[in-house]
Amino acid sequence: MEIQRIGVIGVGLMGAGVAEVCARAGYDTLVREINDELLAKGLERIEASMQSAVQRGKLTAVDQEAARSRVRGTTRLEDFADRDLVIEAAIEDLHLKKELFKQLDQICPPHAILTSNTSSIPIIQLAAATQRPGRVLGMHFFNPVPTMQLIELVRTLTTSDEALEAVRAVGERLGKRMIVSKDRAGFIVNYLLAPYLLDAIHMLEQGFASKEDIDVGMMLGTSYPMGPLTLSDFSGLDTVLTLLMCCSRRSKSHGSLLPRSCARWWRLAGSGARAGVASTTTRLGRNHRTNGRKQKIEEKEEKTSSSKGESRWYNQKSWS
Numbered sequence: 001m002e003i004q005r006i007g008v009i010g011v012g013l014m015g016a017g018v019a020e021v022c023a024r025a026g027y028d029t030l031v032r033e034i035n036d037e038l039l040a041k042g043l044e045r046i047e048a049s050m051q052s053a054v055q056r057g058k059l060t061a062v063d064q065e066a067a068r069s070r071v072r073g074t075t076r077l078e079d080f081a082d083r084d085l086v087i088e089a090a091i092e093d094l095h096l097k098k099e100l101f102k103q104l105d106q107i108c109p110p111h112a113i114l115t116s117n118t119s120s121i122p123i124i125q126l127a128a129a130t131q132r133p134g135r136v137l138g139m140h141f142f143n144p145v146p147t148m149q150l151i152e153l154v155r156t157l158t159t160s161d162e163a164l165e166a167v168r169a170v171g172e173r174l175g176k177r178m179i180v181s182k183d184r185a186g187f188i189v190n191y192l193l194a195p196y197l198l199d200a201i202h203m204l205e206q207g208f209a210s211k212e213d214i215d216v217g218m219m220l221g222t223s224y225p226m227g228p229l230t231l232s233d234f235s236g237l238d239t240v241l242t243l244l245m246c247c248s249r250r251s252k253s254h255g256s257l258l259p260r261s262c263a264r265w266w267r268l269a270g271s272g273a274r275a276g277v278a279s280t281t282t283r284l285g286r287n288h289r290t291n292g293r294k295q296k297i298e299e300k301e302e303k304t305s306s307s308k309g310e311s312r313w314y315n316q317k318s319w320s
């Protein structure tokens with residue numbers, strides 16, 4: 001089957017990048033946000049990224065105009081009724097994603113393929129929320145999407161060959177290199193990345209070395225383009241936290257393995273909010289989350305910080 005119309009759920013950091021590459025590759029692209037304000041912000045993000053690509057000589061003004069004309073926004077999920085492929089890039093919250101997949105299953109045409117950009121949630125749980133488990137798979141992009149070459153395709157026990165190959169064809173048209181992973185926590189890349197980031201954060205917390213020395217050590221010592229702490233900031237500590245929790249669940253010791261700062265957030269988030277902990281904000285400048293839980297957690301955190309005289313959750317300066 002040939003995919004022509006793509007729907008992207010969420011126009012945050014990842015969704016905006018995904019929508020941009022889809023539009024630039026010629027796909028009719030519809031993005032969905034939860035309100036007009038966030039939608040406008042997301043569309044501005046796409047515009048700014050394309051503008052920067054033009055300035056860097058990566059995109060012509062004519063192609064930018066053509067790509068711009070292929071992106072539309074909506075706040076209504078019902079508008080996905082004509083999409084051939086959906087790429088879900090909403091916040092990392094299992095319950096929210098399951099609900100989205102359930103609704104998309106009812107709204108999208110039977111041939112549509114539903115994918116998720118989740119970093120850590122088992123795809124089978126999203127597939128199980130639908131009546132089309134054969135047409136559900138993971139499509140894990142990397143940040144920043146326009147420049148990172150990789151997509152991990154995550155295949156569950158139920159994903160059909162046809163769906164996998166149709167999505168692979170989309171990835172090829174986006175100019176990406178694809179790898180296929182089984183559906184287990186962290187897939188391939190994050191499974192290997194999680195312990196590395198975890199150790200780097202522990203090293204910093206234990207005063208073993210400074211942020212700069214840890215980052216420079218890994219950059220110059222192993223030719224990584226960026227150090228583990230810069231990479232954590234770049235991805236957003238909320239995403240990193242979810243990843244750590246998800247991967248450490250493998251050893252059934254999620255609370256104890258987490259760095260002090262992450263564990264504190266874990267406690268504050270409370271068991272009921274754990275699956276949705278990524279909906280809280282980080283202190284690293286990506287302060288655009290709107291979920292009501294965010295406010296509650298921040299209020300609780302404020303109280304805890306002032307009563308114990310502790311420093312607040314990491315900000316960029318606190319890495320040093």
Ligand SMILES: NC(=O)c1ccc[n+]([C@@H]2O[C@H](COP(=O)([O-])OP(=O)(O)OC[C@H]3O[C@@H](n4cnc5c(N)ncnc54)[C@H](O)[C@@H]3O)[C@@H](O)[C@H]2O)c1
Nearest residue numbers: 010012013014015032033089090091092117118119143235
């Ligand atoms: N940040 C990374 O480096 C990275 C890399 C790979 C994958 N991911 C995954 O991509 C997903 C998105 O991460 P992000 O960093 O872009 O988060 P983000 O917070 O920047 O963006 C998420 C967006 O989803 C929107 N949203 C929430 N509920 C929605 C709904 N019901 N419908 C439509 N939009 C909704 C939010 O308003 C927000 O704008 C997560 O699953 C994350 O694990 C993130």
